[in-house]
Amino acid sequence: MSTLIYWFRNDLRLSDNPAFAQACLNAEHLLPVYVHDCKEQKTVYGFERQGLHRKTFLRASLDDLRVELQAQGSDLLELYGEPQVILQKLLTDTVAKSVYCEQIEAPEEMELVRVLRDQGMDIREFWQSSMLEPQDLPFALEKMPDMFTAFRREVERAQLKFAKPIPTPQHIPALPAFLPQGSILPSSTQSFAHPYFLGGASHAQTHLKQYLERRLPDDYKETRNQLIGMDYSSKFSAWLALGCISVRDIAAQLNEYENCYGANDGTYWLWFELLWRDYFRFIHFKYGQSLYRAGGLTGLPVKPSSLASFEQWRSGNTGTELVDAGVRELHHTGYLSNRMRQIVASYWIYDMNGDWRAGAAWFESQLIDYDVYSNQGNWLYIAGRGTDPRGGRPFNVAKQTQDHDPHGVYRKLWLSAG
Numbered sequence: 560m561s562t563l564i565y566w567f568r569n570d571l572r573l574s575d576n577p578a579f580a581q582a583c584l585n586a587e588h589l590l591p592v593y594v595h596d597c598k599e600q601k602t603v604y605g606f607e608r609q610g611l612h613r614k615t616f617l618r619a620s621l622d623d624l625r626v627e628l629q630a631q632g633s634d635l636l637e638l639y640g641e642p643q644v645i646l647q648k649l650l651t652d653t654v655a656k657s658v659y660c661e662q663i664e665a666p667e668e669m670e671l672v673r674v675l676r677d678q679g680m681d682i683r684e685f686w687q688s689s690m691l692e693p694q695d696l697p698f699a700l701e702k703m704p705d706m707f708t709a710f711r712r713e714v715e716r717a718q719l720k721f722a723k724p725i726p727t728p729q730h731i732p733a734l735p736a737f738l739p740q741g742s743i744l745p746s747s748t749q750s751f752a753h754p755y756f757l758g759g760a761s762h763a764q765t766h767l768k769q770y771l772e773r774r775l776p777d778d779y780k781e782t783r784n785q786l787i788g789m790d791y792s793s794k795f796s797a798w799l800a801l802g803c804i805s806v807r808d809i810a811a812q813l814n815e816y817e818n819c820y821g822a823n824d825g826t827y828w829l830w831f832e833l834l835w836r837d838y839f840r841f842i843h844f845k846y847g848q849s850l851y852r853a854g855g856l857t858g859l860p861v862k863p864s865s866l867a868s869f870e871q872w873r874s875g876n877t878g879t880e881l882v883d884a885g886v887r888e889l890h891h892t893g894y895l896s897n898r899m900r901q902i903v904a905s906y907w908i909y910d911m912n913g914d915w916r917a918g919a920a921w922f923e924s925q926l927i928d929y930d931v932y933s934n935q936g937n938w939l940y941i942a943g944r945g946t947d948p949r950g951g952r953p954f955n956v957a958k959q960t961q962d963h964d965p966h967g968v969y970r971k972l973w974l975s976a977g
């Protein structure tokens with residue numbers, strides 16, 4: 560038994576966190592750490608990679624995690640800087656043997672772990688952010704079907720639904736005797752709290768509980784393309800993105816719900832959407848870095864888009880009301896419905912001839928549910944540069960307006976918000 564460091568990444572919870580549970584079992588002393596990576600805060604487009612809504616949701620999630628850890632006699636150390644410098648220093652200072660963490664299968668995150676290993680660090684990564692275990696799939700990940708429908712059919716044929724969640728560790732090992740100094744973020748980022756999306760595992764569980772108690776899954780299939788309010792879709796995404804709740808926990812509770820009230824189109828469709836989330840994760844195992852090329856998996860070139868048109872789009876001043884309303888909702892709340900995400904992304908790519916990577920970067924900065932796999936996967940899909948051979952998803956804005964906002968209620972709501 561020895562001292563270990565637990566490095567929280569996008570898994571800000573104690574329950575159903577196999578990596579953390581394993582660290583608890585293997586350590587005599589355990590130091591839970593979160594590193595705010597201060598490198599490359601700005602995108603090439605000049606805005607912050609992590610906008611205010613994301614920072615606020617993260618702040619609340621970390622505070623919630625700290626409270627949970629303190630309740631079990633532990634704590635959360637937050638440090639600022641480059642993870643390779645910070646973790647190296649922590650290992651030396653605490654004489655820790657290894658760093659345990661969740662595995663993130665995206666290029667930047669993998670590169671960081673590679674650098675840490677090159678420095679001689681012993682990093683134990685655990686894959687834990689999908690609903691299904693990769694090893695349970697009826698195919699090897701490098702041979703997974705490219706099309707979502709084929710992927711889903713094979714999963715269903717194998718009768719896979721979700722991997723069983725594991726409980727919160729009963730005992731968290733004591734902190735090391737020597738504790739480096741940490742800090743919390745300056746208060747300016749704590750001033751804004753989203754009225755609906757409160758970060759943290761406790762709020763994630765409260766939200767899920769009320770969603771199920773109010774029987775909202777039953778109507779999900781009918782309501783999921785609506786644009787206004789909290790109830791038309793599950794709103795699980797922000798908590799999932801930071802790992803305040805595990806997708807397996809959600810799937811298990813949805814399964815209990817089905818056992819209690821019966822399965823229906825709504826519950827199936829929720830599971831189906833969660834499977835899309837898994838699909839974009841698994842596609843990363845298969846294609847990796849190629850998903851991040853300008854042409855994605857195709858050889859298609861990108862036309863350089865003008866900075867002026869990008870400013871128009873991202874500030875919600877294109878003159879196309881539905882698109883502007885969507886972009887403004889995103890700016891004001893950090894959230895956007897799936898339907899509106901598709902419409903504003905398509906408009907940027909096809910109507911304004913924009914570079915899809917700039918749009919994806921803006922979403923990354925703004926979305927409180929920013930998730931590297933889902934954002935990249937969906938942008939590639941709409942831009943026709945991913946796995947879908949049908950080549951792109953242009954949306955006709957006039958038709959979308961007629962279908963989803965015929966009386967202009969949504970447009971009025973967000974255009975008047977400025």
Ligand SMILES: Cc1cc2nc3c(=O)[nH]c(=O)nc-3n(C[C@H](O)[C@H](O)[C@H](O)COP(=O)(O)OP(=O)(O)OC[C@H]3O[C@@H](n4cnc5c(N)ncnc54)[C@H](O)[C@@H]3O)c2cc1C
Pocket residue numbers: 783792793794795796797799800829832833834835836839895896897898900901904922926928929930931933934935937938941
């Ligand atoms: C251009 C674009 C970018 C996107 N970027 C992100 C992102 O960064 N993070 C993110 O979580 N989702 C992203 N999505 C997918 C989807 O829009 C959101 O997951 C969804 O709107 C979140 O709201 P909800 O939790 O109420 O979803 P619900 O409709 O209630 O769906 C339940 C859950 O299923 C998953 N899900 C649903 N639709 C998708 C999808 N198309 N792809 C992957 N997972 C899905 C999410 O985890 C979601 O929480 C993006 C979609 C588009 C078109």
